[in-house]
Each structure stands twice: as C-alpha cells, then as structure tokens.
Amino acid sequence: GQQVMQIPQYQHVQEGEDFTTYCNSSTTLSNIQWYKQRPGGHPVFLIQLVKSGEVKKQKRLTFQFGEAKKNSSLHITATQTTDVGTYFCAGRYGSSNTGKLIFGQGTTLQVKP
Amino acid sequence: DSGVTQTPKHLITATGQRVTLRCSPRSGDLSVYWYQQSLDQGLQFLIQYYNGEERAKGNILERFSAQQFPDLHSELNLSSLELGDSALYFCASSVVSSSPEAFFGQGTRLTVV
Secondary structure (H helix, E strand, O other): OOOEEEEOOEEEEEOOOOEEEEEEEOOOOOEEEEEEEOOOOOOEEEEEEOOOOOEEEEOOEEEEEOOOOOEEEEEEOOOOHHHOEEEEEEEEEOOOOOOEEEEOOOEEEEEEO | OOOOEEEOOEEEEOOOOOEEEEEEOOOOOOEEEEEEEOOOOOOEEEEEEEOOEEEEEOOOOOOEEEEEOOOOOEEEEEOOOOHHHOEEEEEEEEOOOOOOOOEEOOOEEEEEO
C-alpha cells in the first residue's frame, strides 16, 4: 500500500552542525508536505513541494523534492536549540488537494548547546 | 492556535469501553483527517472526510468508526477499547481549494486502563 518511509528516526547534533532527514515513498506522490512537532505540541505545517525536482528554502531550512516525485529531504544548516522537535514529511496520494495525506514516522532532532 | 478544536483534551477509560472524540475544524474547512500517534510513533492515518463524505481510509480498525456531520464537525468513535489503543488522537482540517496545509488540533490523549 501507500507508505512513506522516513530516516533517521533520531538525530542528536551539536549546536551549529547540519541536519538532514529523508523521506521515500513506494509510489509517486502528488505533492509532499513537511511538518514540525515540538515536544508536547501538535504538528505545524512548514512547506509543500509540488513540482518534480523542486527546491525551496526557508532561512536555514532547505527542502527538496525528487525528480521522480517519490522522495524528499529537509536539510537544516547550522542547527540551533530552537530547531528541536520531530520533523515529519507527509505524502499526498491521488488528488493534489483532497487525496490521502500519509505521514512518515518522523525524525526527532535533539540539539546540544 | 490552529483554529481546530478537539474535545476532550484528556480521557481515561477502562478496557472494553466506548468513547467518542470530537473535532471542530477551522471555519470553512471541508476536509477533516484523523490520526493516531502512539508513544514514539509517527502519525498513523486513520480516515479522511470531505464535506460529509468518507474520502479515504487508512489503517483504521473495525472497532473504530467516524463521521462528519452537516455542520462539518467530526467524531471518532472507539469501541471495545484495548490497552493498545492508548494514544494521542489528532484531528486535522484543510480548506482544500486555497491552501495546501493541514491544521492540527491539540489532540485528545486517550488512556485505556
């Protein structure tokens, strides 16, 4: 069935180091979204990627969508303690706006000051 | 505040019982999603409704059911509860036509004892 795999499950970094999390889908996605969940909180939308090969940046965060629209990555440059949380990718299957939204397992980022 | 309201925030119940979780989406949002998040787990997609109709189903157990009412609020019914059903249940809504993101409620933490 439709499944989104995300790795790694956990990542501990020293403040200032870079961080990357990867998502992979077994089938082609309509689009992919990224969310951040702070400890004790709820997921909050970060960005959506729609086009094959798309790259978007938000300050220190860089998001990429693969050419085949099956994989994606989130890269954080020079992590800060405020980046702590769990980052989820969510793949949209079927219709671009009304299709299923399947979340990856998430990558929990810990940043040591 | 995401604009999505979930009640109750916490629920403690015994095995074998039945509970109803309620979700009020953001004003104007037609799509409602339900997710289950167990400890250290990702967001498991349960079911999606769009404008009162079931749109997509995920790994939802037969003991679980949901519906979306004409006023667009949604309820998730969990019956014959087992210890393993203890989890955080999130509802999310999206407007579909103009913005891609799903807005999450604060979640209902269900503890089955």
